[in-house]
Amino acid sequence: MLVKRFHTPGEREAAHYAHLHAHGAPIPDLYLAETDATGREILFLEFLEAIVDLDPMAGFLSNAVNFGKFLTAAARLNAIRPSQAYASILRPRNLGGTWEEARGSLTALVQLAAAGSLGDAVRRTVSEMAPGSLVALSHRLEARLAEMPVGLVHNDHDSANTGLRRATGELLIFDLEFVGIGPRFTDVAGALGETDAEQPRCLPRSALAAQYLAAYALAGGDAPSVDTLLGETRDLLMAGTLRMLGWSIGRALDGVVDWTEDRDDGRREARAGLLADLQRLVDYAG
Ligand SMILES: Nc1ncnc2c1ncn2[C@@H]1O[C@H](COP(=O)(O)OP(=O)(O)OP(=O)(O)O)[C@@H](O)[C@H]1O
Numbered sequence: 001m002l003v004k005r006f007h008t009p010g011e012r013e014a015a016h017y018a019h020l021h022a023h024g025a026p027i028p029d030l031y032l033a034e035t036d037a038t039g040r041e042i043l044f045l046e047f048l049e050a051i052v053d054l055d056p057m058a059g060f061l062s063n064a065v066n067f068g069k070f071l072t073a074a075a076r077l078n079a080i081r082p083s084q085a086y087a088s089i090l091r092p093r094n095l096g097g098t099w100e101e102a103r104g105s106l107t108a109l110v111q112l113a114a115a116g117s118l119g120d121a122v123r124r125t126v127s128e129m130a131p132g133s134l135v136a137l138s139h140r141l142e143a144r145l146a147e148m149p150v151g152l153v154h155n156d157h158d159s160a161n162t163g164l165r166r167a168t169g170e171l172l173i174f175d176l177e178f179v180g181i182g183p184r185f186t187d188v189a190g191a192l193g194e195t196d197a198e199q200p201r202c203l204p205r206s207a208l209a210a211q212y213l214a215a216y217a218l219a220g221g222d223a224p225s226v227d228t229l230l231g232e233t234r235d236l237l238m239a240g241t242l243r244m245l246g247w248s249i250g251r252a253l254d255g256v257v258d259w260t261e262d263r264d265d266g267r268r269e270a271r272a273g274l275l276a277d278l279q280r281l282v283d284y285a286g
């Protein structure tokens with residue numbers, strides 16, 4: 001089994017396991033939940049086979065079998081209509097910063113870029129941006145997200161938070177701490193939000209979206225059209241990029257990333273990532 005203990009006291013995942021299990025969600029079995037003397041949760045979970053090792057997303061996105069399972073598992077969780085008891089403990093979760101913070105980051109970005117603190121490429125890109133276009137985009141996206149239908153979402157649906165049931169090969173989702181109510185297709189924004197040109201995958205994104213929606217409908221979800229799904233995931237991806245901007249700028253300044261100890265390497269990669277994010281946002285803002 002897998003034993004997980006939290007760093008800090010408080011209720012975290014055990015309640016989600018109980019409710020989601022009752023709803024038939026694709027999650028591992030929870031054998032036992034305890035708290036230690038300081039109130040930290042300890043979970044004893046079914047051990048799953050890892051699907052990802054060194055380069056999770058690259059390998060994963062090109063594997064039609066695992067990618068299909070990954071989307072289907074999300075669909076089954078997203079289609080759940082929480083019982084009253086479960087709904088009473090679910091909270092909206094705003095991952096990343098607020099919209100105000102995102103707009104503050106845009107102001108900081110313009111100043112830091114002009115001063116050359118983020119490198120030449122970012123300085124050039126930012127100096128060519130129409131002033132205010134990303135601020136206007138942030139207001140449009142804020143309004144669109146506020147209108148999106150909501151549903152049950154995992155909020156960290158990443159291949160690193162999934163594994164295969166040893167007996168059946170079924171893909172299951174764990175790391176349930178942030179499960180909550182949010183824009184209904186939040187969990188597949190990362191997987192489906194980028195266009196086929198931006199992110200080549202094993203299949204065109206419209207085919208993958210159709211696969212997700214079929215599983216969503218089968219699990220009792222009220223499935224919209226493929227175009228609606230793709231539009232929402234693209235807006236959610238852009239919104240996420242904007243709301244992570246403060247973090248991205250921070251890493252482009254300090255180079256502290258978890259894939260290398262070398263600050264210069266970290267800074268170079270973080271700046272390249274920031275530049276790609278900005279170009280995408282500028283294109284989207286039109
Ligand atoms: N049931 C499980 N079976 C096998 N491996 C697991 C299981 N649960 C967790 N793991 C492994 O432990 C890692 C961390 O688990 P989890 O994601 O639940 O914790 P976390 O505290 O949120 O960590 P992180 O911040 O890395 O996401 C997973 O990425 C996975 O490699």
Ligand SMILES: [Mg+2]
Pocket residue numbers: 160161175
């Ligand atoms: Mg995790």
